[in-house]
Amino acid sequence: MIGELLPLALGNLARARGRLIMTAGGVLVGTAAVVLLIALTFGLQRSAEKSIGENASLTEIDVYPNWGREMNENLPQLTVEAVRQFWQVPGVEVVIPMVNLQGGELLAGDYTGWGNIMGIDPALLPYLGLELTEGTLSLGPGQGLLGPRVGDNFFDPSSEEWEPVQVDLMNTPFEVRLFQYNSPTPSERKVELELTGTFREGTSFDYAILMPVRDVMAWNEWITGQEADPETFVYDRVVVRATSRETSQDVSEAIRDLGYATGGIGDYLNALNNFFATMRVMLGGVGAVALLVAAFGVANTMTMAILERTKEIGLMKAIGATDRDVLTVFLIEAGLVGLAGGLAGVGLSLFLQNVINQAVQNAPQGDSPALIFLPFDTSQIGGSLIVIPAELTVLAVVLATLVGVGAGFYPALRAAHLPPVTALKQE
Amino acid sequence: MSERAANNSHNNHRDMIIAQSVSKVFHLGDQVVHALDGVSLRIPPGQFVAIMGPSGSGKSTLLYLLGGLDHASGGEILVGGARLDGMASDGLARFRRETVGFIFQAFHLVPTMTALENVALPGVFAAMPRDVRERRALALLNALGMAPRIDHKPPQLSGGQQQRVAIARALFNNPPVIMADEPTGALDSRTGQTVMQMLRALCTRQGKTVVVVTHDLGVAQYADRMIQLMDGRIVEDKLVAPKEKTDAA
Structure with missing residues (x-):
């Protein structure tokens, strides 16, 4: 069913390209914010780990009587x-x-x-x-x-x-x-x-x-x-x-x-990991605010699109579309807006990752005011202040798509429940 | 006169459309408007019915109720054996998909789709494979003389051509009932006549039950039966000798 409705949704999206691009742009910014901020915590974490010790000792746990x-x-x-x-x-x-x-x-x-x-x-x-x-x-x-x-x-x-x-x-x-x-x-x-x-x-x-x-x-x-x-x-x-x-x-x-006590570098690292996990949630939350704003943009665009196409919704229903069909069409559209924004956002993030890491690598050591706040030796960064794991890119695209679908859900539901006659008579 | 129509319908073993004491009430602010006030009628299969009346008489409302596009406030409606009052929205969608083909005054074609895609659109919601539905749409457009225009989008088509595309779309799922709301309202009289001849032929040759709402007496002349509405009530119901019925047959 979705396969049949997808071309319909794509055709609808192609109608209002300008609006689509601007709405997806909002999702792009939100996704890039989430990805870059989370990637920053990965970069800082990796750098912190590097400055602590060699990789081999990171799994080491010291055990003592408690x-x-x-x-x-x-x-x-x-x-x-x-x-x-x-x-x-x-x-x-x-x-x-x-x-x-x-x-x-x-x-x-x-x-x-x-x-x-x-x-x-x-x-x-x-x-x-x-x-x-x-x-x-x-x-x-x-x-x-x-x-x-x-x-x-x-x-x-x-x-x-x-x-x-x-x-x-x-x-x-x-x-x-x-x-x-x-x-x-x-x-x-x-x-x-x-x-x-x-x-x-x-x-x-x-x-x-x-x-x-x-x-x-x-x-x-x-x-x-x-x-x-x-x-x-x-x-x-x-x-x-x-x-x-x-x-x-x-x-x-x-x-x-x-009943024993533990310590050692591995255990210290666990505490550090917990710290970075918290930091990740916080910074991710900041990025999520941008994504939330984008979600309102998607909701607004979908509401507009549905208002414009009310007659068409009536027509679809008159020729046999169920409420679910109408809902699906609009959810696909909203999801595609999210997907487009998410993909573009990940693309932008990957681009900025290169730019920022290049800048960090070329920065003069020690006297770079932008890096003073970092809680560790900046020489350890080694050109990767921003680290974007592959899972993060996939997750971000999925998240952006879900944000689109989620934001489009209420407008789409309203469209789906429009009485056909009301929709057809809409001027 | 309404006796005659009723008797006629009872000669057939089963009526295609039965409406019993149907009413429809709109609330406009504090005002209560009785758009339909106890309408009863029976339409046998294969009959071409014109519903007439001045604007505000409730004729379009009646058509939408019979077509399952709206819910009645009271009364019973049976179309093709299916009870429409109280039916859930999924059931109504299925009913509209299988039993009725709609034709509108404003055509209601999707402007971004080609003629072929517009005709095939009902097949999308019937989950029909793309090649099957395009083949069927092509055959229908061909039969209506629209073969050279299948790749044109509605803005590139004249009003008469657009209405033909809409008729092809209404026929897509091969429904037993065709319902048309002022099908010639947006067309010049000559094009309008062509469209009416097509609807007449659908009735005569394919045995479709056709219900047309119009305020144009010229259009109503193509029908077997004329129903006059006034203030939400049937004031006249008579069988007529349809114009060009013999021509089309």
Whole structure:
């Protein structure tokens, strides 16, 4: 039926081209406003994410015991069983439990320093999203991977001044000194550590040295003088990685529901995403106001068209058109006005996207007054302040069409319910 | 005289149009206007009826009620066996599509459509495929001598040509009843006669029931029966020997 009525509606639209173009122009402006404002939030969000960290760490969720909630002996701890539970959470790609060295000192040549030595299952290394600046990403017994900032924290023990010294650890003999505190006869032990690589700055492991978990646990047993008991053993840190950005929020929630606290870049990012989602709704709302104005334009145009063509409506009914046919014809017309405006609006948005991004890219860094308000480093924008996802363009066109149909509904309904005689006699 | 018409209709097994005590009341502000005041009539199939009367007599109102374009205020109307009073709008639309073809004084062609498209328009609402309806429209225009003008739009056609297109459109769904409201009102007398001859032929050759509203006695002479309305009532109803009835037959 619509297929038969479509040419009729198209013919009607062709009659008043000027009015059609102006009405569709209103929808164009409204659609472009919605698309560009929403695209701006996508651009800002992407830039903000870029300035936070590398892509790999965005799905990372840190899990802690929920200390803040209440003092409770039954507070869920990061036990072996807990790790097993985390693996069961839907959307989890990998669970990386880690063990800290209970105490020790780093020795590099004549200097000493501190660093967090963390034990990890070497098989899980690739999931940490670490990129190396030198060496290879592998951990064997007695080997370690170096955080890029560990070398900053050394000093000369013989010096009077407590002056930090920068040490090139990769090229300096490296040892760890372990202390046995609890023993009645305090003793210490030096262990050699072979560093296989340094990873890139910008992760949560900048000040850490990663080692095989077996080594760290063995050292901890020596330090404490106790064997690790699988029943009571507690990990110091658990990183859960979600399969994607989209699932990371659900994973966070599921883990919180298990009674743990979550944090980390992924979780911070979720908060950021929520912020941008709110911003998107607000700016989209501003754009929607323009679209609402356009809707009144469509309603007005349709009312005019129906007044002009009242006799024709009477005629259509006289030759057998149902109320529904008349309604359909006018709704198609209104929808087509919306569709035309929507397509043009998306076209304009895509054009402006190029223009604006070009302008941002060419803007002098730092002293561009237009960009000062941005809540992050503008150098991160990298030429895409406006980001229009394909879904947004489709959604905008659909929305514009629906706005047209919606705005045309009341006039069309009135046309459909006109008594044929009244319509035919209209002067 | 009205006896004769009534008797005549009872000779046929079933009347095409039956109106029983039909009234129509308009409210104009505080005023109540009785456009039709208890009109009863029966029209057998294949009869050519002219409804006459001065303006304001209610003749057009009666036609629109019989054609299902308006609702009666009271009384019963049956056309082609369908009860029109109280029928919902979808039912009326279907009735108009299947049972009646309308012809108007002002033609009421869609100005942006060609003659062919105008004739085929009822097929759009009957959900008829495009090629089928265009073939049918072409045949109808051809039969009315309009074949050379099928691609012309109404503004490019003379009044008589436009009315022929309108007649072709009225015939599109092959309805048993043709209703015409002052079909010659906008035409010169010679063209008007041609149009009336066409309507006469539809009645005589195809057995269509034709109801024409007119105030022109010359037009009414093509009819088998003349009904005079005055102030919403039938004042005269008589059978006549139609002019050129024999010619057309």
